[in-house]
Amino acid sequence: MMIRLEMGPDFDRTIAELGSMGRAVLEACDEGLEKGVKVAAGTVSRDYLSGQSLNRRTGQLARAVDGWMAGPLHGVVGVPANSAVEDYKWLLGDEEKTIVPRKSQFLAIPIGEALTPSGVPRFASPRQVPDGFFLRTDGRLLFGRKRGKRGKFRPLFTMVKSVFVQGSGALYDGVADSTDDITDSMQTEIDRRVGS
Numbered sequence: 001m002m003i004r005l006e007m008g009p010d011f012d013r014t015i016a017e018l019g020s021m022g023r024a025v026l027e028a029c030d031e032g033l034e035k036g037v038k039v040a041a042g043t044v045s046r047d048y049l050s051g052q053s054l055n056r057r058t059g060q061l062a063r064a065v066d067g068w069m070a071g072p073l074h075g076v077v078g079v080p081a082n083s084a085v086e087d088y089k090w091l092l093g094d095e096e097k098t099i100v101p102r103k104s105q106f107l108a109i110p111i112g113e114a115l116t117p118s119g120v121p122r123f124a125s126p127r128q129v130p131d132g133f134f135l136r137t138d139g140r141l142l143f144g145r146k147r148g149k150r151g152k153f154r155p156l157f158t159m160v161k162s163v164f165v166q167g168s169g170a171l172y173d174g175v176a177d178s179t180d181d182i183t184d185s186m187q188t189e190i191d192r193r194v195g196s
Helices: 011-018 020-047 060-064 170-177 179-194
Strands: 066-071 074-078 096-099 107-110 133-137 140-145 154-160 163-166
Touching: 011 020, 020 060, 020 066, 020 074, 020 170, 020 179, 074 170, 170 179
Parallel strands: none
Antiparallel strands: 066 074, 096 163, 107 154, 133 140, 140 154
16 A cells, blocks of 8 residues: 655656756755654544554554654655564454464453453463363353353353454555645645745
């Protein structure tokens, strides 16, 4: 996915005609773009990685979103390669994935008391629950526990064959909403360097 801001068909010719001032304009555009992609990365993290777009649990994905320059007049907003969130940074785009178990027959999806109030799992798997057991109810396989002989069953995991996950589109939406900020940042730098 790429959002492109182009300078216009006569930009290169105009820069060449301006001579030394043209170089100052290029440097100002580059500096303004660098500031603009940082603003866009902040917009993605702040406005699109919480709430309905994507439920933030640990904040690692939001902290990993950054803006940087990949070359002259080439700004990038995204997650750098080999980051701590490499396995799930695809959630920022609109990619779809079906997740299936690798080593067992079922995926254990934490539910209910197996989750903290922010949605972080308390247990990595059912194996970490010493007094738990499986129960099939209404065609669903659940894993949970009960406290005491007359206690009520408390489900901790639902066991499923696969899970379909849709990317949030947060990166595209956040950058698209920031295009005015990026162009304003570039214009501000041009005005500062060259004068209005």
